[in-house]
Amino acid sequence: MLIAQLxxxxxxxGRRLAYRKVDTAGALEKAVAHVTAMVPRPDVVLFxxxxxxxxSRDEYALVAEILTKLTIPYFMVPGNHDRRGPLRAAFPDATPVKGTTAFVNYVVDDFPLRLIALDTLDEGRPGGVLGKxxxxxxxxxxxxGTGRDCAIFMHHPPIRTGIAHxxxxxxxxxxxxLAAIVSVHR
Known part of the structure; x- marks a missing residue:
């Protein structure tokens, strides 16, 4: 199974530049074109x-417009710059949460590898948390009981990366x- 991660x-x-100089919308368009043209083609894209x-809704509307060219299934988890409600409203198929949970946690069993989305967002704060x-x-x-091989995807690194900021x-x-939980599973 081939996974592309963005x-x-x-x-x-409004295509506002990040830090007044980075064209992030243009970069996403290039990334979508690159991923779509990959050989072999990824099975799924994880954002x-x-x-x-x-x-904001306007930001997610622009992302949705750009992603219309992405013909590969994709899924998302929020990061510290996101807001759960607007993200889920804009991308219900890419955030398939079951029930009324406050978090964007879900499982995708459509691939050889089970994908587990884990929401680490502590809304309004830069660092991530996983509560009880x-x-x-x-x-x-x-x-x-499924015993399937799994991949957990989330925004905040659970380890030190060596990148100070x-x-x-x-x-x-x-x-x-989290380390204790995953250490007892393959």
Whole structure:
């Protein structure tokens, strides 16, 4: 199975440049063209957060417009620049949450590898968290008896990356518990 991962799009409404100089919408268009032309072709694209820069409907509308050219199935999790409600409203098929949970946690069983989306967003703060409810959810998913190989995708790194400004806002609360949960599964 081939997975393409795109992260930290930081799309601004009206094609606003990030940091007044980076054309993130243009970069996403180029990334979509590249991924679509890949041989072999990816089975799925995972967008791992910071889809928008401020989490606004206008930003997500622009992303949706650009993604109409992406003919490969895709899924998303929020990053610290996103807002759950507008993200889910704009991309219901790419955030297929079951039930009324507050988090964008879900499982995709349509591929040889089980994909587990894990929402690490602590809305309004740069760093990520995994609370008890999310960790319990993940534990239950991994113990549900399917025994399938899994890939967990999320925004905040659960480890130190060596990139100082990223390590200052990686996954804080819940990182040790996450490690304990996944260490007992293949």
């Amino acid at each position: 992260t930290d799009l930081h799309i601004g409404a 791992t957060g910071d889809i928008g820069d401020l989490g 409810a999310q960790l319990d959810w993940l534990r239950d998913v991994l113990l549900d 990223m390590d200052a806002q990686n996954l804080g609360a819940g990182a040790d518990e």
